[in-house]
Amino acid sequence: MKFRMRHADRIVGVFTLLAFVLLVGVIILMGANQRWFAKNYTYFAQFPTAGSVQPGTAIFHKGFQVGTIRRVSLNEAGSVDAEFSIQDSYYHLMRTHSLLELVTSPIGLGSQLLLHAGRSLEPLPEESYVPTADSAEGQDLIELELVDIPPKDDTITRLLSNVNPLLESTSKTVTTLNRTLTELNRALAGQSEGPLGDIITDASAAVARLPTTLDEINSLVVAARDSAVTLLDSANVIAGNLETMSASFADPTGLVTTLLDPKGSIATFLDDKDALYNRVMTMLLEAERSVRSLREISASLSAEMPKLAVVLEEGKTALVSAQDVLEGLKNNPLLKGGITEREEQDSLYSSMREGAFE
Amino acid sequence: MIESIGASVRDKASRFLYALAFFGRVVDRSLRFFRRRQVGYKVLVFQILFTGVEALLVNAVMAMAIGAAIIVIGSSLLPQFGQSRLMYDIMVIVITKELGPLLTAFIVIARSGTAIATELAGMVVGHEIEAYISVGVDPVSFLVVPRVIGMVASLALLSIYFNLFGLLGSFLVVQLIKPIAFAEYFQSLLAALAPGDILSGMAKSLVFGVIISTVASYQGFAIGRASTEIPVAGIKAVGQSFVLCIFADVLITLAQYA
Numbered sequence A: 001m002k003f004r005m006r007h008a009d010r011i012v013g014v015f016t017l018l019a020f021v022l023l024v025g026v027i028i029l030m031g032a033n034q035r036w037f038a039k040n041y042t043y044f045a046q047f048p049t050a051g052s053v054q055p056g057t058a059i060f061h062k063g064f065q066v067g068t069i070r071r072v073s074l075n076e077a078g079s080v081d082a083e084f085s086i087q088d089s090y091y092h093l094m095r096t097h098s099l100l101e102l103v104t105s106p107i108g109l110g111s112q113l114l115l116h117a118g119r120s121l122e123p124l125p126e127e128s129y130v131p132t133a134d135s136a137e138g139q140d141l142i143e144l145e146l147v148d149i150p151p152k153d154d155t156i157t158r159l160l161s162n163v164n165p166l167l168e169s170t171s172k173t174v175t176t177l178n179r180t181l182t183e184l185n186r187a188l189a190g191q192s193e194g195p196l197g198d199i200i201t202d203a204s205a206a207v208a209r210l211p212t213t214l215d216e217i218n219s220l221v222v223a224a225r226d227s228a229v230t231l232l233d234s235a236n237v238i239a240g241n242l243e244t245m246s247a248s249f250a251d252p253t254g255l256v257t258t259l260l261d262p263k264g265s266i267a268t269f270l271d272d273k274d275a276l277y278n279r280v281m282t283m284l285l286e287a288e289r290s291v292r293s294l295r296e297i298s299a300s301l302s303a304e305m306p307k308l309a310v311v312l313e314e315g316k317t318a319l320v321s322a323q324d325v326l327e328g329l330k331n332n333p334l335l336k337g338g339i340t341e342r343e344e345q346d347s348l349y350s351s352m353r354e355g356a357f358e
Numbered sequence B: 001m002i003e004s005i006g007a008s009v010r011d012k013a014s015r016f017l018y019a020l021a022f023f024g025r026v027v028d029r030s031l032r033f034f035r036r037r038q039v040g041y042k043v044l045v046f047q048i049l050f051t052g053v054e055a056l057l058v059n060a061v062m063a064m065a066i067g068a069a070i071i072v073i074g075s076s077l078l079p080q081f082g083q084s085r086l087m088y089d090i091m092v093i094v095i096t097k098e099l100g101p102l103l104t105a106f107i108v109i110a111r112s113g114t115a116i117a118t119e120l121a122g123m124v125v126g127h128e129i130e131a132y133i134s135v136g137v138d139p140v141s142f143l144v145v146p147r148v149i150g151m152v153a154s155l156a157l158l159s160i161y162f163n164l165f166g167l168l169g170s171f172l173v174v175q176l177i178k179p180i181a182f183a184e185y186f187q188s189l190l191a192a193l194a195p196g197d198i199l200s201g202m203a204k205s206l207v208f209g210v211i212i213s214t215v216a217s218y219q220g221f222a223i224g225r226a227s228t229e230i231p232v233a234g235i236k237a238v239g240q241s242f243v244l245c246i247f248a249d250v251l252i253t254l255a256q257y258a
Helices: A008-033 A088-093 A136-143 A155-188 A195-208 A210-250 A255-260 A265-270 A275-331 A352-357 B002-036 B040-053 B056-081 B086-125 B128-134 B139-177 B182-192 B195-221 B229-257
Strands: A040-047 A058-061 A064-074 A080-087 A099-104 A111-116
Touching: A008 B040, A008 B139, A008 B182, A008 B195, A040 A064, A040 A088, A064 A088, A064 A111, A080 A088, A099 A136, A155 A195, A195 A210, B002 B139, B002 B195, B040 B086, B040 B139, B056 B086, B056 B139, B086 B128, B086 B139, B086 B182, B086 B195, B086 B229, B128 B139, B139 B182, B139 B195, B195 B229
Parallel strands: A058 A111
Antiparallel strands: A040 A080, A058 A064, A064 A080, A099 A111
16 A cells, blocks of 8 residues: 555644644634734825725835725815725824925826925824925925925836926026016006006116216316316325425424424524514525526527527537548558548527627 | 437436435435544545645646736726726635636536546546445445535635735736735735635635536546547536536525625
């Protein structure tokens, strides 16, 4: 009898028992892995439709499943109420400003429900309402950067998620630009009553007044320049005086020291019975006389200037002659041809000395 | 011609009703089997031995091959779409819910369905059934019920082993081709596996077991007196079992997803 026939009962028993043990083991491991007996925290959310949100839909955070949709129902307002649970090991993600985001693949590879933790440190109590990224409240949270949204795993989704804000931003910018251009056009047309219109009107008036203003500025500049020259001359004179005065002050035997001495010239000057005054007057008269003589000499010199010119002309002629001599010497040291006779020509002017000795 | 069509319809209807009556009798006797502790218990043990234990090797090889193929294809193809996690869902669906029970049923049909049909047909040709009846032994209770219960139990157990070898044994095969981390694989697989998947596979195995054993027994008893009908009974048992198993699989799957 074959071994298996003799021990058929044992073999079948082992075969059956082993299968049951393995099955129970797998079920236990499955229960432990799927947290059948672990505590979950319940929260609520609202979605526009239940198309991608069904009971059992997993909720992910950075690629890890952190919860599950438990129940969905259509409320009287027409939106879908969803009850979802978060595992206790991920309860710390449920903070104030946390939100849910339903991400749908653009190429039809299904959708994923993501949980984004709020940046607040305050924990979100159980059975609280969690907004979705599509809702107005969720948009506010995203714009205010109160929620931590990691970059998407899928490249296309990530690109598309970036495109939407860009398009919205571009649209806003274009709208603002249009509004600004319209306002600018109205302001340029003089139809605006706002601050820009006032500015444009003021600027136009200022431009109209600009030539007059420039003329005035030119006049002012010229006047200022003249005044500055005069002032500079005066300042130079004053500076010279100050310099002289400073030198006088610095000299211990100078005029000021002598004048300030009680036993000096001032006392003598005051008690000399006009002697000094007379002396000074005499000196002044003599000086006047000298100046007059000097003036006469100057006038005489002016009269003699033509004669001086003649002398200079003759000097020049002599120099030309000397140049010729030197040239002749240079060309022929033996003086073969000699020096050409030059006809003398009397000066048209008579010199002062010649006149004096006539 | 009309007479021949009518006769054929009557014959088919008669056979169908007979088959239903036979099935009802098998169910009735099966419910009494464990209470009466008949000698057919030994037949049950041998049936599990032949159908379950001896088919384990083929079952395991097929399970590991299919599991390894899914892992290799899934780990190469699905990351390109950013859907790596779907690999575990696909494995659970294919191995536990769909292909596992069906392929196990095909193995059992090929091995044990033909064996039961030809064995019972041989007993009919050899007048052994008449002998059992003549001594007061119900052939259904003694010959069919242990085979039906043994077949159902074997398919259920083989389905469990198919899942284990398909989901875990295939991992060992893949390590030789394309190594992946065991902890990640095991945790992801357990996360994807749901009790409903296991129950679905088990339910299909039970239904397939009932179908295969009943059809094989019926075809074995349905032959005439000629020994040349024995292989025909085996062929009919295999063909009908295949068709009915696939039909039942479709119905159960539709019931799950409808």
